[in-house]
Structures are given as C-alpha cells and as structure tokens.
Amino acid sequence: MLNGERKIARPLRWAMVGGGRLSQVGYKHRCGALRDNTAFQLVAGAFDLDPERGRxxxxxxxxxxxxxYPNYQTMFREEARREDGIEVVSIATPNATHFEIAWAALNAGLDVICEKPLFFTSDEVRKVKALAEEKGLIVGVTYGFSGHPLLMQMRAMIAHGEIGDVRIVDLQYTHGFNATDAVDKVSDAQKWRVDPKIAGPTFVLGDISTHTYYISQLVMPHMKIRELLCDRQSFIPSRAPLEDNAFVLMHYENGAVGRLWASSVNAGCMDSQRIRIVGSKASLVWSDSNPSELRYEVQGQPNQTLYRGMPYLDPSANxxxxxxxxxxxxxxxxxxxxxxKFAIAIDAKRRGDEKTLAELVYPDIEAGLEGVRWLENCVKSASNGSIWVPFE
Structure with a gap:
C-alpha cells in the first residue's frame, strides 16, 4: 500500500508546457505529479500561449x-543554465504541438511526459523513441485512467487463467457533452479538438478511446490485433471530417473478437468507460464510474464483486x-x-536499473506507439469505406 514515502532518492525538478488557467487537463497533471511530494516538485512552467496570463x-x-516563461523554447534554454534546472517536463498542449515540444525537450536532456495521443503518426513516435534511447531518457504517456488498482487485478487474473482463454473484448468510452455544437462555439479547449490541423485525423477516437484501448492492452498484454474495421460518423456536420461517434470491430491473433464504441454524442450518458473481458470460463467487468468494484462472473456460479483494497487481491493491485x-x-x-511510476522509471533509467524498468508496468513510449498505430488503422479503415484492414 502506498503512503507517500519516497520511492526515489529525491523529488524530480518538474516543469509543464501548457496546462494553464484555461486547460482541461493541467490540474489533473498537477494532482497526479504532486500527490506524493516525494516524486516531483513543480519549479517552472510555460503555462499559456499568452505570456502574461501564463505568468x-x-x-x-x-x-x-x-x-x-513565455514559451517552452525560452524555458528549456534558461533552465539549462541553472544548477537547479528542470529535469523532466510534462506536455499538456494541443495534439499538433506534441512532437516539436517532445523533440526539443529530449534534445535539452529532459525526460518527457506527454498527453495522448502522443503524436500524429507512428513514424513520429519511432523517431522520438530513437532519440530518447540515444539520450538515455524516458518518454511516458498520460493514460491517466490506467492507474486504478483493480486494472492490475484484472491483468493478474487474466494472466493466471482465471477466466480461461479470452474470447470477447467489449470496450466503451462514451458521453453526451458534445451532443450539440454549442460547446464547439464557446470553448477554446473544444474548438481545437474538432480542428484537424490541431487535433489530427481523429476526434473521439484519439481524444477519449485511446484511453480505453490502452486499458485493454494493459489488462491483456498478450492480446494482439490481427485486423480491424472502423465505422465513424460526424453527427454534428461542422465537425467533419473528424468523428464524434465511432464503432471499431477487432479480430485478435488468438481468434478472439472485440468491439469498441467511442462517442461524445451519447446524450445523457455519464458512464464514461466500461470494459468487459469474456473468457472461456468467466468474465470480468470494470467501469471507471465505479472504479472500486470489479465484477467476476464465473459460468454456473453466483457472480462476485471484488472490492478495491482488500487482502484477497493480487499484490500488484494492492x-x-x-x-x-x-x-x-x-x-x-x-x-x-x-x-x-513515471518518476520510478526516470530514476531507474538514470541509475541503469534495467531490472526495475523491465518489471515496471506503466504507459511508456511503446504504449504511445501502439495507440497511434491503432488510430492510424482506424482512420485507414474508415476512409476506405469501413473495410477490414490488417493491423499494421
């Protein structure tokens, strides 16, 4: 059980790019990083495109x-001159800026924590991965929902064969907050999300369902997609060509099948994410609207509810x-x-502790690459008439 005691020798000197007053995600980053004051200390930032507002x-x-600082370029330059300069930076800016900021940060010798989707293309991810490896630095992706303890319980139960062979993967991340175009007109944070030049080739697939797809990979790391089919819609026409609703069907290499529904026009929905993994012997069900409970449904037996924090859970969950x-x-x-976990990974990398890095389960650059690959294949399928495409 975690109690805030230090896991690394000293807190890392941390900065943010973006995440300022108008950000939808900045406070989440700070809540996460600063919850244990033994892991990070926020010492600098280029928080806003408006320098005065950011300051x-x-x-x-x-x-x-x-x-x-007025911008990230100035921050990286000035902090490099300080003996107590920043060591790691979080990128909480619109999607189109992720690559250039991450590239500059790595070249400045900084570890990187970045919003999702990581970049626009898998080629960009591979370039950054190569640079990070050359510099000996860590790149992490803030799939922020994936730190719930019961997801590690799901991972352990599936790995131990407690549900049998995985047959069906049912994923959903939906809400109704964009059921009309009203928010598009008044929210700066929403406007860029439906602008392809800034958001990239997707809206809800990249903005929300990459979280759910990563969770599926987290709990089933052995499951690889063989092919998929994506059908996406723009129910608010002004959002086209970006989708506000999408269905993705997936065929896995082991013969399992999957589906994912992503939507921001599911009017009245407040459920957010739900995942159901169906095996040959039992099923597991988890939702982030009730993250302290995991349903374990064994065929022919009464359904069980496993509760967070209980001694019967796997050690990786507790x-x-x-x-x-x-x-x-x-x-x-x-x-x-x-x-x-980002802090532990950065510390281990600096110490050359490959054992800790190999055993640590966290959303690293490989997870970011997998998410971008998934989005690329979804767009490829949808753009070609919603056909099955090999997962490349």
Missing amino acids: DFGVNIGVDPSRC AIERLGALHTEGLTESWANIYL
Missing part, C-alpha cells in the same frame, strides 16, 4: 515568477492502493499512480 497563473500556483477499502479513490489517485 499570472504560474505565480498563483506557487511557481517563482522568474521561472514562469501495491498501488492508497486509501484502503471503504475509502473512496478516484481519478486523482489513478493519475498519482501513473506519475509515481
């Missing part, structure tokens, strides 16, 4: 005014438990678990 915001969250059973944990704890 005002940084000061209001306790950053030294002299280290609130290793990232924070508050204990009956005490509610949520998304901020999940983000904190991801950020703590």
Whole structure:
C-alpha cells in the first residue's frame, strides 16, 4: 500500500508546457505529479500561449515568477543554465504541438511526459523513441485512467487463467457533452479538438478511446490485433471530417473478437468507460464510474464483486492502493499512480536499473506507439469505406 514515502532518492525538478488557467487537463497533471511530494516538485512552467496570463497563473500556483516563461523554447534554454534546472517536463498542449515540444525537450536532456495521443503518426513516435534511447531518457504517456488498482487485478487474473482463454473484448468510452455544437462555439479547449490541423485525423477516437484501448492492452498484454474495421460518423456536420461517434470491430491473433464504441454524442450518458473481458470460463467487468468494484462472473456460479483494497487481491493491485477499502479513490489517485511510476522509471533509467524498468508496468513510449498505430488503422479503415484492414 502506498503512503507517500519516497520511492526515489529525491523529488524530480518538474516543469509543464501548457496546462494553464484555461486547460482541461493541467490540474489533473498537477494532482497526479504532486500527490506524493516525494516524486516531483513543480519549479517552472510555460503555462499559456499568452505570456502574461501564463505568468499570472504560474505565480498563483506557487511557481517563482522568474521561472514562469513565455514559451517552452525560452524555458528549456534558461533552465539549462541553472544548477537547479528542470529535469523532466510534462506536455499538456494541443495534439499538433506534441512532437516539436517532445523533440526539443529530449534534445535539452529532459525526460518527457506527454498527453495522448502522443503524436500524429507512428513514424513520429519511432523517431522520438530513437532519440530518447540515444539520450538515455524516458518518454511516458498520460493514460491517466490506467492507474486504478483493480486494472492490475484484472491483468493478474487474466494472466493466471482465471477466466480461461479470452474470447470477447467489449470496450466503451462514451458521453453526451458534445451532443450539440454549442460547446464547439464557446470553448477554446473544444474548438481545437474538432480542428484537424490541431487535433489530427481523429476526434473521439484519439481524444477519449485511446484511453480505453490502452486499458485493454494493459489488462491483456498478450492480446494482439490481427485486423480491424472502423465505422465513424460526424453527427454534428461542422465537425467533419473528424468523428464524434465511432464503432471499431477487432479480430485478435488468438481468434478472439472485440468491439469498441467511442462517442461524445451519447446524450445523457455519464458512464464514461466500461470494459468487459469474456473468457472461456468467466468474465470480468470494470467501469471507471465505479472504479472500486470489479465484477467476476464465473459460468454456473453466483457472480462476485471484488472490492478495491482488500487482502484477497493480487499484490500488484494492492501495491498501488492508497486509501484502503471503504475509502473512496478516484481519478486523482489513478493519475498519482501513473506519475509515481513515471518518476520510478526516470530514476531507474538514470541509475541503469534495467531490472526495475523491465518489471515496471506503466504507459511508456511503446504504449504511445501502439495507440497511434491503432488510430492510424482506424482512420485507414474508415476512409476506405469501413473495410477490414490488417493491423499494421
């Protein structure tokens, strides 16, 4: 069980690019990184495209005014001159900027934590991966939902054969907050998400369902997609060619089948994510709307509910438990678990501790690459008339 004691020798000096006053994700990053003050310390930032607003915001969250920078280029340059300069940077900016900022950060000798989807193309991910390996640095992806303890329980139960052979994968991430075009007109954070030049080739597939797809890979790391079919719609015509609804069918190499529904026009829906893994002996069901419970449904037996924080869970689940059973944990704890693992990975990389790196389960650059590959194949299928395409 986690209690905030240090896992690395000292906190990492951390900065943010983006994540300022108007950001939808900046506070989540800070809640995650700073939950354990033994892992990261926020010492600098280029928080906003508007330098004055960014500086005002940084000061209001306790950053030294002299280290609130007008842009990331200035921050990387000035921090490199300091003995106590930043060591790691989080990128919480619109998708189109991820690659250039990550590239500059790695060349400045900084470890990188980046929003999803990581980049526009898998080629870009491979270039950054090669640079990170050359520099001996870590690149992590903030699949923030993936730090929930019961997902590690699912992973362990599937690995131990407790549901038998996986046959069916049922994934969903839907909400109704974009059921009309009203938010597109008034929210800066929403406007860029439906602009292909900034968001990239997808809207809901890249913005939300990459989380769910990564969770499926987290709990079933042995399951590889052989081919998929994607059918996507723009129910709000002004969003075309980007989709606000999509269905993806998947055939896995072991013969299993899967489906994923992603939507921001599921009017009235407040469920967010739900995953169901069906095996030959039993099924597992988890939802982030009730993340403290995992349904274990064995054929021919009464259904069971496994609760977070209980001693009967796998050690890998309780290793990232924070508050204990009956005490509610949520998304901020999940983000904190991801950020703590980023810190452990960065520390291990610097010490040359390959054993820790090999055993650590966290969303690394390979997870980012897999997410971008999945999006590329979804777009390829949908753009060619929703046909089956080999997963390349």
